Amino acid sequence: xxxxxxxxxxxxxxxxxxxxxxxxxxxxxxxxxxxxxxxxxxxxxxxxxxxxxxxxxxxxxxxxxxxxxxxxxxxxxxxxxxxxxxxxxxxxxxxxxxxxxxxxxxxxxxxxxxxxxxxxxxxxxxxxxxxxxxxxxxxxxxxxxxxxxxxxxxxxxxxxxxxxxxxxxxxxxxxxxxxxxxxxxxxxxxxxxxxxxxxxxxxxxxxxxxxxxxxxxxxxxxxxxxxxxxxxxxxxxxxxxxxxxxxxxxxxxxxxxxxxxxx
Amino acid sequence: xxxxxxxxxxxxxxxxxxxxxxxxxxxxxxxxxxxxxxxxxxxxxxxxxxxxxxxxxxxxxxxxxxxxxxxxxxxxxxxxxxxxxxxxxxxxxxxxxxxxxxxxxxxxxxxxxxxxxxxxxxxxxxxxxxxxxxxxxxxxxxxxxxxxxxxxxxxxxxxxxxxxxxxxxxxxxxxxxxxxxxxxxxxxxxxxxxxxxxxxxxxxxxxxxxxxxxxxxxxxxxxxxxxxxxxxxxxxxxxxxxxxxxxxxxxxxxxxxxxxxxxxxxxxxxxxxxxxxxxxxxxxxxxxxxxxxxxxxxxxxxxxxxxxxxxxxxxxxxxxxxxxxxxxxxxxxxxxxxxxxxxxxxxxxxxxx
Numbered sequence: 118x119x120x121x122x123x124x125x126x127x128x129x130x131x132x133x134x135x136x137x138x139x140x141x142x143x144x145x146x147x148x149x150x151x152x153x154x155x156x157x158x159x160x161x162x163x164x165x166x167x168x169x170x171x172x173x174x175x176x177x178x179x180x181x182x183x184x185x186x187x188x189x190x191x192x193x194x195x196x197x198x199x200x201x202x203x204x205x206x207x208x209x210x211x212x213x214x215x216x217x218x219x220x221x222x223x224x225x226x227x228x229x230x231x232x233x234x235x236x237x238x239x240x241x242x243x244x245x246x247x248x249x250x251x252x253x254x255x256x257x258x259x260x261x262x263x264x265x266x267x268x269x270x271x272x273x274x275x276x277x278x279x280x281x282x283x284x285x286x287x288x289x290x291x292x293x294x295x296x297x298x299x300x301x302x303x304x305x306x307x308x309x310x311x312x313x314x315x316x317x318x319x320x321x322x323x324x325x326x327x328x329x330x331x332x333x334x335x336x337x338x339x340x341x342x343x344x345x346x347x348x349x350x351x352x353x354x355x356x357x358x359x360x361x362x363x364x365x366x367x368x369x370x371x372x373x374x375x376x377x378x379x380x
Numbered sequence: 381x382x383x384x385x386x387x388x389x390x391x392x393x394x395x396x397x398x399x400x401x402x403x404x405x406x407x408x409x410x411x412x413x414x415x416x417x418x419x420x421x422x423x424x425x426x427x428x429x430x431x432x433x434x435x436x437x438x439x440x441x442x443x444x445x446x447x448x449x450x451x452x453x454x455x456x457x458x459x460x461x462x463x464x465x466x467x468x469x470x471x472x473x474x475x476x477x478x479x480x481x482x483x484x485x486x487x488x489x490x491x492x493x494x495x496x497x498x499x500x501x502x503x504x505x506x507x508x509x510x511x512x513x514x515x516x517x518x519x520x521x522x523x524x525x526x527x528x529x530x531x532x533x534x535x536x537x538x539x540x541x542x543x544x545x546x547x548x549x550x551x552x553x554x555x556x557x558x559x560x561x562x563x564x565x566x567x568x569x570x571x572x573x574x575x576x577x578x579x580x581x582x583x584x585x586x587x588x589x590x591x592x593x594x595x596x597x598x599x600x601x602x603x604x605x606x607x608x609x610x611x612x613x614x615x616x617x618x619x620x621x622x623x624x625x626x627x628x629x630x631x632x633x634x635x636x637x638x639x640x641x642x643x644x645x646x647x648x649x650x651x652x653x654x655x656x657x658x659x660x661x662x663x664x665x666x667x668x669x670x671x672x673x674x675x676x677x678x679x680x681x682x683x684x685x686x687x688x689x690x691x692x693x694x695x696x697x698x699x700x701x702x703x704x705x706x707x708x709x710x711x712x713x714x715x716x717x718x719x720x721x722x723x724x725x726x727x728x729x730x731x732x733x
Contacts, residue, residue, distance in 0.1 A: 128680040142459075149400065149446070161417065163577035164416075164420075165574045166420075166421075166574075297430075297488075297489075303513060306513075308490070311489075314495060314503075315493055379513070
C-alpha cells in the first residue's frame with residue numbers, strides 16, 4: 118500500500134492535513150466535482166429519445182424513422198356513435214381521408230377509462246386528441262351528451278380479415294399515442310399496466326404492417342376486454358394470434374389467450 | 381470522537397467533505413436536467429419528468445459506485461484514507477438521491493391512477509417466470525430499502541447499540557444493494573438503451589469497482605495469511621522480527637481466527653494491541669502513535685498502547701496481547717488479554733535493535 122509521510126497522517130476530527138495530503142485531496146475533490154458535472158451533462162445529452170423506443174416497430178415517418186406523437190391538440194367537440202370493441206370507442210362518419218369511417222379510441226382523465234364507458238349510441242363528446250401516426254385517441258373531458266338516433270350516426274362497417282399470427286409489442290393506447298413520452302419499452306411497463314388496469318385500450322404495435330396497419334386494438338375472443346394475462350406480456354417482444362377484423366380505419370385483434378408467446 | 385450523542389458531530393473536515401459532495405451532486409443534476417437538453421436535437425420528445433427520473437437514478441447509481449470505491453482505494457493508496465472519514469454522510473446523500481428517483485417515478489409513472497401507488501408497485505410488474513422482461517422495479521425497491529436501513533442506522537448510536545461487528549455486518553449489505561441496483565438497471569432501462577451512455581455507466585462503473593476490489597485483495601493476500609506457530613512453543617505464533625516493526629507505525633499480524641493484532645514500537649519497547657478499532661473495526665495497525673496512543677486511521681479514535689483503553693473521558697477499549705522476544709524474532713500469544721489489562725512494554729535489547 119502506498120503510504121503518506123509520517124507528518125501527513127490525517128485525523129478527521131483534527132481538521133488538519135499535511136500540505137501534500139491537502140493538495141492531493143484538493144485535486145481529488147476537483148476531479149470528483151468536475152467529473153460528476155461532465156458525466157451528468159454527457160448522460161443527459163445522450164438520453165434516449167423515447168420516439169426511438171420502438172425503433173423496430175410501428176409506423177415510419179417520411180424519413181424512414183419512427184413516427185412521433187403529435188403535440189396535444191386543442192379541445193374539440195366530436196359527434197359519433199359510441200360502442201364497445203374491447204374498450205369504448207367513438208365511430209366518426211366516413212370522410213375523404215377515412216372512407217370506411219374513422220374509429221377513435223377513448224380515454225378519461227389520467228389512467229382511467231371514461232366514467233360513462235357503459236353508454237352506447239349517438240353521442241357528442243368534448244376533449245383533446247392524441248395522435249401518433251394512424252392511432253388516435255380522444256381524451257374526454259366531461260360527460261357524453263346523448264344525441265337523437267335521427268342524426269344518422271352509426272358504427273363503422275366491419276370486415277373480417279381472417280386469422281393472423283402477429284409479432285409486436287403490447288402498449289397502452291394512451292401512452293403510445295403520446296400522453297407519456299416514452300410510452301413504450303420495458304421501463305414504461307408498470308405505467309402501461311396501470312393504464313390497462315384502468316380499462317384504457319391495449320394496442321399491439323407491430324413489427325410488420327398487417328393489412329396496411331402498424332397497430333391493432335386488442336379485444337377478447339368474444340369482443341370484450343382482452344384477458345388480464347396480457348399484462349405479463351406488455352412492453353416485451355411477443356407474438357399474438359387471433360381473428361383480425363377491420364372496423365372503419367382500425368384493425369381489431371380478437372386475441373386467443375392460449376396463443377400469447379414471448380419472442 | 382465524542383462521549384455524547386449528537387445528530388452530527390460537525391468538524392471542518394466533514395463540512396468540506398459534504399460541501400464537495402453536494403456540489404458534485406448539484407452540478408450533475410443541473411448538467412443533466414438543465415444544460416444537456418439544450419444540446420439535444422430539435423423534436424426530441426423526452427418529457428421533463430422522465431428526464432428527472434433518469435437524472436436521479438443515474439446519479440444515485442454513480443454515487444453508490446463511488447462510495448464503494450473508497451474502501452479499496454484506501455487499501456491501495458493511503459492518501460485516500462481521509463475519504464473514509466465521512467463515508468456515512470456519503471451514504472446518506474446517496475440514499476436521498478435514490479429517494480428522489482423513487483418519488484419522481486411515483487409522481488409520474490404511478491400517478492393519475494385509481495390504484496394506490498404502493499399496491500401498483502407490486503401489482504403492475506409481476507412476471508417473474510422469464511428472464512426476458514423480468515420485473516426490475518422490485519429489484520430497485522429492494523436496493524432502496526437497504527440504502528434506507530443503512531442510512532437510518534448510520535449514526536453512532538446504532539453502532540454502539542448493535543455493537544461494531546453486527547453493525548459492520550449489517551452495513552456490508554451495501555454490496556447487496558449495489559447488486560440489486562445493477563439488476564434494476566440491467567433488466568430495466570438497459571433493455572431499451574439505444575446509445576452507449578447508460579451501458580458505459582453501469583458496465584464501466586461496476587467493472588471498475590470489481591477491479592479495484594480484486595486489486596486490493598491481491599495486494600493484501602499475503603498480509604492476510606495467518607502467522608505460523610512457533611516451533612518451540614506451539615501456543616505462540618511468530619509475528620515477525622524486530623526490524624519488521626516500522627517506527628511510529630504498527631506491524632499487523634493476522635491470526636487464524638480471522639482477527640489480527642498490531643505490534644507497535646515506542647521508545648525502544650514493543651507492545652501489542654488488537655488491530656481492530658472498537659468503533660468500526662478500523663485497522664489500528666495502519667494508524668500512528670501519538671503521545672503513547674495509537675490513532676485509528678479511519679476516524680481518529682485513540683487507544684493507549686499499554687492497556688488498550690481510550691484516554692478519559694472516552695470509554696472505548698481494545699484487547700492487549702502478550703509478546704516476547706526470541707533473539708530478533710517476536711513471538712505473540714494469540715489469546716487476547718481481558719479488556720483493560722495493562723501490559724509492560726517489551727524492551728528491545730540494544731543489540732537487537
